[in-house]
Amino acid sequence: xxxxKTHKTKTYVLLFLLILLGSVGxxxxxxGMKDAGDLDISHVSSLAAGAARVLTSGTIWAGxxxxxxxxxxxxxxxxxxxxxxxxxFSAIAYALVPLLAYLFLHxxxxxxxxxxxxxxxxxxxLINRTPHRTTPPGTVSExxx
Amino acid sequence: xxxxxxxxxxxxxGTGGEICLTHAMKLLGEVHDFRPRAIVSFVLRSLRVGWLWxxxxxxxASFFSFLAMLSWFPVSFVIPATSLAxxxxxxxxxxFLGERLNATRWAGIFLICLGVGMAWAxxxxxxxxxxxxxxxxxxxxxxxxxxxxxxxxxxxYSAWRFFRVAHRRPSQTPQETRxxxxxxxxxxxxxxxxxxxxxxxxxxxxxxxxxxxxxxxNDPEDPAVPVVQKLIxxxxxxxxxxxxxxxxxGPNTKVSNLCRLVREARHxxxxxxxxxxxxxxxxxxxxxxxxxxxxxxxxxxxxRGRDSLQFIAAMDCVGSSAAFCGAALVxxxxxxxxxxxxSTMATxxxxxxxxxxxEAMADLHSDDYELGRRIAAxxxxxxxxxxxxxxxxxxxxxxxYLRHELxxxxxxxxIRPGGHFGMLFxxxxxxxxxxxxxxxxxxxAASYLAGYFVLRFAMAWTVGxxxxxxxxxxxxxxxxxxxxxxSFFVWLAxxxxxxxxxxGSFFTLEKGRMIPVAPRAGRL
Numbered sequence: 173x174x175x176x177k178t179h180k181t182k183t184y185v186l187l188f189l190l191i192l193l194g195s196v197g198x199x200x201x202x203x204g205m206k207d208a209g210d211l212d213i214s215h216v217s218s219l220a221a222g223a224a225r226v227l228t229s230g231t232i233w234a235g236x237x238x239x240x241x242x243x244x245x246x247x248x249x250x251x252x253x254x255x256x257x258x259x260x261f262s263a264i265a266y267a268l269v270p271l272l273a274y275l276f277l278h279x280x281x282x283x284x285x286x287x288x289x290x291x292x293x294x295x296x297x298l299i300n301r302t303p304h305r306t307t308p309p310g311t312v313s314e315x316x317x
Numbered sequence: 318x319x320x321x322x323x324x325x326x327x328x329x330x331g332t333g334g335e336i337c338l339t340h341a342m343k344l345l346g347e348v349h350d351f352r353p354r355a356i357v358s359f360v361l362r363s364l365r366v367g368w369l370w371x372x373x374x375x376x377x378a379s380f381f382s383f384l385a386m387l388s389w390f391p392v393s394f395v396i397p398a399t400s401l402a403x404x405x406x407x408x409x410x411x412x413f414l415g416e417r418l419n420a421t422r423w424a425g426i427f428l429i430c431l432g433v434g435m436a437w438a439x440x441x442x443x444x445x446x447x448x449x450x451x452x453x454x455x456x457x458x459x460x461x462x463x464x465x466x467x468x469x470x471x472x473x474y475s476a477w478r479f480f481r482v483a484h485r486r487p488s489q490t491p492q493e494t495r496x497x498x499x500x501x502x503x504x505x506x507x508x509x510x511x512x513x514x515x516x517x518x519x520x521x522x523x524x525x526x527x528x529x530x531x532x533x534x535n536d537p538e539d540p541a542v543p544v545v546q547k548l549i550x551x552x553x554x555x556x557x558x559x560x561x562x563x564x565x566x567g568p569n570t571k572v573s574n575l576c577r578l579v580r581e582a583r584h585x586x587x588x589x590x591x592x593x594x595x596x597x598x599x600x601x602x603x604x605x606x607x608x609x610x611x612x613x614x615x616x617x618x619x620x621r622g623r624d625s626l627q628f629i630a631a632m633d634c635v636g637s638s639a640a641f642c643g644a645a646l647v648x649x650x651x652x653x654x655x656x657x658x659x660s661t662m663a664t665x666x667x668x669x670x671x672x673x674x675x676e677a678m679a680d681l682h683s684d685d686y687e688l689g690r691r692i693a694a695x696x697x698x699x700x701x702x703x704x705x706x707x708x709x710x711x712x713x714x715x716x717x718y719l720r721h722e723l724x725x726x727x728x729x730x731x732i733r734p735g736g737h738f739g740m741l742f743x744x745x746x747x748x749x750x751x752x753x754x755x756x757x758x759x760x761x762a763a764s765y766l767a768g769y770f771v772l773r774f775a776m777a778w779t780v781g782x783x784x785x786x787x788x789x790x791x792x793x794x795x796x797x798x799x800x801x802x803x804s805f806f807v808w809l810a811x812x813x814x815x816x817x818x819x820x821g822s823f824f825t826l827e828k829g830r831m832i833p834v835a836p837r838a839g840r841l
Contacts, residue, residue, distance in 0.1 A: 182351070205453075219761065223460070244360060247338070251359075252347035255339040256410035256418055256426070260403055263429045266396070270436055288436025295428030298421050306417040309347060 183253050183304050187261055190245035195265045197238025204231035253304045260299050267292035320390070324398050327382050332405045334375030336413050341368035343414070365734045367813070381454060393438055400433035455755045462752035462765060465745035469772035472643045473779045475650035480784040483703035497605055499527040501582035503589045505574035506532050506541040510593040511711050512623075513544050520590075521552040525601040529556035531581055533574035537561050541592070567679030568824060568831040575675045575684075579666065587669070589662040595623065595707040604663045607700045614668045614697020615689055617654065618661035619645065619705040621787035627712035631793045634710040636722075636800045638787040639777035642705075644743065646780060654699035657689035660706050668692055680830045682817070683728045687829065705785045719807060720818060726811035731826040737811070744805045745769045746798055773797060 207229065226232055249258055267289045273279040281289075344366055348359055363369050386395050407426050410416040418426075502520055510516065520530055532545045545559045560581055566573045575589065588604055590596075607616045619642045622634030648654060662685055669675070672691040681687050689699050713721075730737040742748075749769035753762035777797055781790035815825040816834060824831040 219459075226456075244356065247342055247360070247363060248348050248351075248356070250339045250342040251345055254410065254416045255335060255414055256407050256416050256422060259335065259406045259410075260422075260426045260429050263400075263403065263433060266400075266433045266436060284438065285436045288432045288434065288438075291428050291432030291435060293432075295425040295430075295432055298425030298428065300425075302419055302422040302425070307343070307415055 180304065183249060186245050186249040187258065190242050190249065191262055191265050191268070193238045193242040193245060194262070195269060197235050197242055200231055200238065201235030204229050204235050207231060252309070254306055257299060257302065257304055261296055263292060264296045267296075323382055323386050323389075324401070327379050327386060327399055328402045328405050330375045330382065331379035331399075332402050332409050334372045334377075334379055335406065336409045337368045337372030337375060339372075339410075339414060341366040341372060344368065361735070364738070370738070384453060396437040397434035400430050400437075403430045403433075455757075458751050458755050459761075461742075462748040464742035465748050466768050466772050468647070468743050469745065469776040471650070472647050472776040473772075475646040476643065476776070476780040476784050478650055479646050479701065480779075483701075483784075496609060497526050497602070498586050498608070499584040500525065500529075500586045500588055500601055500605065501584040502528060502530045502601075503575060503578040503582065503587060504530065504532050504592060505571045505578065505589075506534050506545070506592045507539065507570070509540045509544065511709050512595075513541065513592070514547065516593060516595040516709065517544065517548050518551070519595045519597075520600075521548060521555045521557065522598060523596075523601045524598045525605070527584075528601060529558065529583060531578050532557070532559045533562050533578050534559070535562055535565075535570055535574065566676065567681075568822075568833055569679060569681060569684060572675050572679050572681065572684050576679070579669065579675060582666070585666050587664055587666065590706070591659040591708075593709045593711075594620070594660055595709070597704060600702075600704070600706070603702050603704060604661070607702070608663070608665070610698075610700075612698050613700050614664060614692040614695065615657055615699045616661065616663040616702060617657035617685075617689065617699060618702040619785060620658070620660040620708040621705045621781070621785040622710045622789040623707050624788065629715055629718045630710040630712050631789055632796045632800045632803075633713070633718055633721075634708075634787070634789040635777075635781075635793055635796045636804060637708070637710075638781035638785055638790045639797055640743075640800070640804065642785060643776055643780040645701075646784075649701060653693070654701060655690050655693040656686040657699060659685045660708060661702060662688055664688070664692060668695070668697060671695055680832075682819075682824070682826055682829055682831045683732055686728075686732060710789075719803070722804065722807045723811060723814070724817045724819065726807055727814050727817055727826060728829075730811050731815075732829040737808075740808055744801065744808065745773055746801045747805045770798075773801070 205226075246258075270279075270281060270285055271289060274281045341363060345359065345363055348355075350356075383395070383399065386399075403426050407418055407423070411418055504517075504520075517530075517532075532541070534541055534545075542559065545557070549557045549559070558581070560577060562574045562577045564573060564577065566576060579587065586605065586608060588601065604616050607613055621638055622631075645654070645658070648656075672688075672695065675684075675688075678684055678687055693699055726737070729740075746769060749765045752765040756762040756765065774794065774797065777790065777794070781787040815827075817824050817826060817831075819831070823834050825834050826832075
């Protein structure tokens with residue numbers, strides 16, 4: 173393809189951001205919801221207290237902000253890159269999560285999981301050898317950008 | 318069986334959603350500018366693309382069913398199973414998006430699928446936990462259902478802010494006779510409304526030194542012609558003229574007529590009103606007073622219904638006072654008026670020339686909205702008359718009412734897709750019902766329903782009865798929930814519809830422009 177160098181660089185920067193924001197945002201949001209505790213909606217007062225807990229939880233807001241950032245990066249990168257490039261590429265998160273758990277949380281990693289991680293990385297390496305965009309720009313553009 | 322169907326649902330909705338999203342992004346074109354402002358404007362532009370909304374809807378459906386799946390099965394099954402989405406996505410990209418996948422990419426996708434399966438087939442440590450889908454959905458509904466209640470509160474506040482001043486301001490200022498610029502009133506007319514003569518005469522009787530009234534019809538045989546002629550005979554001291562306009566500049570005949578009337582008008586200050594409007598004696602003085610401020614580029618008016626006894630007409634009227642005028646007051650309070658209403662469009666020839674005249678709007682559907690938007694875009698303020706005008710709500714069938722509302726909703730979606738979507742949070746009744754359904758206790762369910770009724774009626778009372786002095790709303794209060802429910806279904810139906818019927822002809826709307834279509838295009 174006629175992709176110039178900057179074209180590739182911005183794809184990598186955005187993919188990096190979206191993988192980072194997506195996995196960290198997801199984890200933080202789950203943690204925030206768990207910390208806020210189960211929602212007791214049997215009384216108005218306990219519902220209000222639960223709502224206040226969620227709304228004042230910095231963790232939840234950080235998680236929401238990250239998920240929004242993830243969505244924006246996703247939209248931006250898809251404005252030029254192939255879906256069939258971005259989608260499998262971002263699967264590297266599924267290799268990174270157990271890898272990070274091994275490195276930082278010292279969790280056990282079984283042989284099967286090691287093989288899986290290697291396969292994902294290999295797959296992403298292969299995907300990376302294909303062009304970022306295979307549809308000619310402007311083919312679907314009914315509106316001039 | 319349940320396992321297979323939910324797995325298929327998660328994969329199909331997720332992949333479909335992302336494909337719609339990708340298509341929307343490709344429609345918008347490649348982003349080159351990454352400054353925060355440019356990114357914000359890109360995101361705002363994307364909200365206007367229907368494919369994006371479809372994509373987000375499908376992705377949300379997929380996400381919730383994914384969470385539901387996680388609450389039924391272990392992660393070690395769910396993630397490997399849903400990694401099928403990589404293969405589904407690749408096929409989707411090839412078929413729907415026309416992407417060319419070479420052997421290397423297929424091999425990569427296959428390896429990733431396999432890898433995710435192997436890496437996640439073991440049970441994961443307990444640190445990996447999702448809240449249950451049901452809990453999240455319930456939370457979301459209970460939280461979002463507060464939106465309309467908040468909107469009603471903002472509505473009450475906005476109406477209070479406006480009418481507190483408006484009620485104090487005397488509409489007639491007879492002592493200040495020196496600042497009364499001559500006014501041309503323009504009235505494009507087609508057919509006869511109930512009490513047409515009385516409506517027209519209310520303009521002739523204006524307590525104002527110098528003004529003229531210009532009527533325009535397209536057809537010399539129009540039933541309004543004899544009524545206007547009687548008016549000319551009955552008010553010989555007033556300058557009243559009738560113009561038969563033959564030229565048509567575009568599908569919006571009202572705008573074609575206005576182009577001609579503006580050329581015919583002798584005076585600089587133009588006051589345009591729909592044919593079914595009736596006004597009080599001090600109306601013109603009120604408009605002229607507003608234009609004393611050089612920052613004001615346009616003046617428009619709220620409206621109230623005259624006695625309408627028929628059921629559907631009363632419902633239309635109740636909706637206009639309580640919902641539409643309420644929304645206009647909220648818009649005024651939050652961002653200043655950036656539109657006008659057909660009840661009154663007053664501006665000057667100079668302002669009109671700055672925006673290219675009515676000639677620039679001949680194929681637009683919502684001319685009143687556009688006129689205000691364009692004047693506001695030039696940096697002028699749009700002001701609201703202190704006193705609302707009277708509007709006739711003629712008897713009609715339920716079908717005609719719904720078609721009219723639908724045409725209006727499609728028009729709004731076309732010119733302000735974001736605002737149209739935001740109307741989701743002005744529909745209090747369906748939200749209250751949804752919240753009541755998921756509420757775990759009867760007390761909470763009742764609180765939501767009571768919250769709707771109390772705040773809804775409080776807003777309607779503040780806007781319609783206290784503010785507008787609408788006699789119909791005062792007597793037919795109870796129609797409001799019925800109207801709200803109908804209006805919610807109209808709003809739902811307006812998604813995905815482009816074709817409108819207007820005065821017997823069919824059009825599709827593209828960015829507010831009317832494009833004529835054959836009546837039996839077979840497409841809605």
